Each structure stands twice: as C-alpha cells, then as structure tokens.
Amino acid sequence: xxxxxxxxxxxxxxxxxxxxxxxxxxxxxxxxxxxxxxxxxxxxxxxxxxxxxxxxxxxxxxxxxxxxxxxxxxxxxxxxxxxxxxxxxxxxxxxxxxxxxxxxxxxxxxxxxxxxxxxxxxxxxxxxxxxxxxxxxxxxxxxxxxxxxxxxxxxxxxxxxxxxxxxxxxxxxxxxxxxxxxxxxxxxxxxxxxxxxxxxxxxxxxxxxxxxxxxxxxxxxxxxxxxxxxxxxxxxxxxxxxxxxxxxxxxxxxxxxxxxxxxxxxxxxxxxxxxxxxxxxxxxxxxxxxxxxxxxxxxxxxxxxxxxxxxxxxxxxxxxxxxxxxxxxxxxxxxxxxxxxxxxxxxxxxxx
DNA sequence: TATTCGGACGGGGCCACACTTGACT
DNA sequence: GTAGTCAAGTGTGGCCCCGTCCGAA
Numbered sequence: 001x002x003x004x005x006x007x008x009x010x011x012x013x014x015x016x017x018x019x020x021x022x023x024x025x026x027x028x029x030x031x032x033x034x035x036x037x038x039x040x041x042x043x044x045x046x047x048x049x050x051x052x053x054x055x056x057x058x059x060x061x062x063x064x065x066x067x068x069x070x071x072x073x074x075x076x077x078x079x080x081x082x083x084x085x086x087x088x089x090x091x092x093x094x095x096x097x098x099x100x101x102x103x104x105x106x107x108x109x110x111x112x113x114x115x116x117x118x119x120x121x122x123x124x125x126x127x128x129x130x131x132x133x134x135x136x137x138x139x140x141x142x143x144x145x146x147x148x149x150x151x152x153x154x155x156x157x158x159x160x161x162x163x164x165x166x167x168x169x170x171x172x173x174x175x176x177x178x179x180x181x182x183x184x185x186x187x188x189x190x191x192x193x194x195x196x197x198x199x200x201x202x203x204x205x206x207x208x209x210x211x212x213x214x215x216x217x218x219x220x221x222x223x224x225x226x227x228x229x230x231x232x233x234x235x236x237x238x239x240x241x242x243x244x245x246x247x248x249x250x251x252x253x254x255x256x257x258x259x260x261x262x263x264x265x266x267x268x269x270x271x272x273x274x275x276x277x278x279x280x281x282x283x284x285x286x287x288x289x290x291x292x293x294x295x296x297x298x299x300x301x302x303x304x305x306x307x308x309x310x311x312x313x314x315x316x317x318x319x320x321x322x323x324x325x326x327x328x329x330x331x332x333x334x335x336x337x338x339x340x341x342x343x344x345x346x347x348x349x350x351x352x
Numbered sequence: 353t354a355t356t357c358g359g360a361c362g363g364g365g366c367c368a369c370a371c372t373t374g375a376c377t
Numbered sequence: 378g379t380a381g382t383c384a385a386g387t388g389t390g391g392c393c394c395c396g397t398c399c400g401a402a
Contacts (some may be wrong), residue, residue, distance in 0.1 A: 332387065337370055338389035346392025347367035357402080365394085371388070377380100 331333050341348050 031376095235396045272393075289363090329389080331371070334387085336370065336389090338368090338391095341368065341390085343367080343391065345367095348369075348390085350368065354383095355402105357400105359398105359400095361396105361398080363394105363396090366392090368389100375383090375385100375386085377382080 338348075342351060344351060
C-alpha cells in the first residue's frame with residue numbers, strides 16, 4: 001500500500017553492522033542464519049488477507065467485520081509450523097488447483113504465465129519466452145508470477161509494483177533469469193564441435209560407454225537438440241568410481257530407470273510434456289493410518305480427486321476462519337524491556 | 353463529467369538495548 | 378563432548394511520515 005521506498009522520508013536505517021564492524025571482529029561467520037522468509041505457501045494464504053485489510057470502499061464493511069484479520073506475523077513460529085503441518089499438501093493443492101467457487105481464479109504456472117504474459121504483451125512487446133529476463137523495470141514480467149488472481153486486481157498490481165520497486169533498489173545483478181535451453185544449446189554446440197574433431201563419430205573411441213554424447217552415434221538434428229534436456233553422464237567413469245564402494249542402488253530396490261531422452265518417442269512433441277511424462281513421480285497419497293500409497297492404486301481417480309479437493313477447500317476455509325491474527329509476542333521479556341525503555345516521540349532513546 | 357482538495361487510514365521505519373543465536377576456543 | 382566467550386543478529390513498543398483511497402466541492 002504505502003510505498004516506503006520513495007519520498008524524502010526514507011531514511012536509511014543506521015547500519016548496526018557497519019558501526020560494529022569498526023571493532024575488530026573476531027571472525028566472520030561462515031555459516032549464516034536461516035533466513036526467515038515467507039514461503040509461497042504463506043504468501044498464498046496471507047495475500048488475500050492483505051487485500052481484505054486494505055481500505056477500499058467496496059471492502060470497508062468486510063474490513064470492519066474482519067478487523068482482526070492481519071498477516072500471520074510469525075509464519076515460522078513453531079506453533080504455526082505445527083499448525084501448518086497437516087495442511088501443507090492442501091495448500092499446494094489450493095495454490096495450483098483453486099476453485100472458482102472459492103472466488104479465486106485458478107492459479108497454475110501455465111495460467112499465470114499465459115494470463116499475465118498476454119497481459120504484458122500488450123504493455124511491452126519485447127517480452128518473449130526465449131529472452132533472458134532481468135528485473136529492471138516496474139513493469140517487469142516477473143511480477144505476474146507473484147500475482148494472485150483476485151478481485152482487487154488494482155491493489156494486487158500496486159503490491160507488485162511496490163515489491164518490484166523494492167527489488168529494483170536492491171542489487172539488480174542479484175538475480176538473473178536464464179533460459180535453460182539457451183545454455184544447453186550453447187554448451188551443446190561446443191560439445192558438437194569438440195566431439196566431431198576427436199571422436200571420429202559412430203561407435204568409435206569417442207563414445208564413453210554409451211554416455212549421452214552426440215558422438216555416441218545418436219544423430220540428432222540441431223532443432224531437436226534444442227528440445228532435449230542435455231544430461232550428460234559419463235557412466236563408465238561413474239561405475240569405475242563406484243566399483244569399490246558397493247552397489248549403486250539401495251538393497252532390495254530396483255534401479256530407477258533413466259529414460260533415454262534420445263528416444264524418438266520423447267523427442268517428438270512438446271519436450272516439456274514428454275519429459276514430464278517420462279520423469280513423472282508417482283503421486284502419493286496418505287491413508288488414515290499415515291502410510292503412503294501410490295495414487296493410481298485408488299479406484300475411481302476422478303472421485304478421489306474431487307473428494308479430496310473439496311475436503312482441502314473445506315479445511316482451508318475452516319483454517320482461514322479460525323486464524324489467529326492478534327500479534328504474538330515471542331519473547332515476553334523483550335516486551336517488558338521495551339516498555340520500560342525511555343522514549344522520545346515513540347523512539348527509544350539512550351539512558352543517561 | 354472531470355478535476356482538485358483534504359481528511360482518514362494504514363504500513364512501515366526509526367530508535368536503544370536486552371536477549372538469542374551460532375561460531376569458535 | 379562440554380562449557381565458556383564473543384560478536385552478530387533479533388525483537389520489542391510508540392510515534393511519525395507518507396502513499397493511497399475516497400467523498401465532497
């Protein structure tokens with residue numbers, strides 16, 4: 001709502017670390033603390049509340065009734081973690097599988113990309129799927145991925161802008177998005193040139209035990225090459241390295257089959273679709289006793305999906321109703337100290 | 353109907369310092 | 378493995394600033 005990043009008020013917080021760094025520090029920490037980031041799951045849950053809490057004319061009544069609804073201030077608090085434990089799966093479901101009746105547009109990766117990319121195509125014609133994207137402008141195409149389909153679109157957009165503006169002030173080189181296919185393509189072109197020179201092609205000496213090298217005899221056009229995921233493993237060296245370390249696979253388990261991506265069946269069609277089919281991890285479900293079971297083993301998959309989704313939505317709604325929004329004090333002693341601490345216009349001042 | 357103005361609202365920064373955390377001895 | 382030390386990081390409350398919203402002029 002408020003963009004704190006702009007305006008003269010924005011005073012830079014006095015860097016405690018910089019002042020302290022004048023002292024001779026013993027040693028720089030090698031291990032950083034765990035960052036307490038808000039996860040996407042919490043964003044997914046909290047963003048709606050943020051929207052509810054913003055002052056809009058249409059939502060004023062709702063605001064009053066939902067006055068207590070605020071952000072979960074301590075998403076990583078142990079209690080919250082416990083609370084969330086049983087609903088994580090549900091949240092994932094809701095994140096990608098929401099229902100219209102829940103007044104939330106279906107949010108899928110494709111949906112996000114499609115909707116917003118088409119939206120942004122109108123605004124910026126330079127955005128393509130293959131360009132390397134860096135977040136440098138307020139209208140960055142990255143922001144849509146943080147957007148949730150909500151009735152308050154304008155507010156959501158303003159949130160995006162605020163977030164992106166904040167990001168912009170950070171190091172712009174901090175994060176770059178690179179299209180994998182470009183990297184792969186580049187790498188492969190280098191491989192092709194090098195392999196062609198020394199391998200002699202076919203089943204010659206360049207073939208290292210059937211590794212997924214282009215020189216191993218599998219002739220693929222460049223066009224197809226672009227679509228392939230180039231995972232190149234030197235099996236022979238791996239086997240040699242493991243030869244004295246026992247079996248590669250866990251005892252009793254059959255080795256996982258690695259699909260041959262050079263197989264024509266997988267090359268045809270959408271590479272992501274085929275790869276995702278090949279690599280698809282069987283969806284696991286829990287029964288009442290807590291053991292896992294492959295989802296496909298259930299009879300009537302559609303019924304199962306529908307029922308489970310309804311239950312998930314119900315659980316989500318129930319949880320949303322019962323959410324506790326009052327500010328939670330983690331350390332009571334700090335509160336007492338802060339209350340005792342002398343202030344000047346609300347700010348802490350030094351004790352004389 | 354479009355524009356301007358001002359009040360209301362809310363988010364977040366600021367401050368000092370006791371306390372927590374994690375690395376190191 | 379355990380205890381102690383040290384420094385960096387965290388959390389706390391009240392006030393204020395400023396962006397946004399919205400109704401009135």
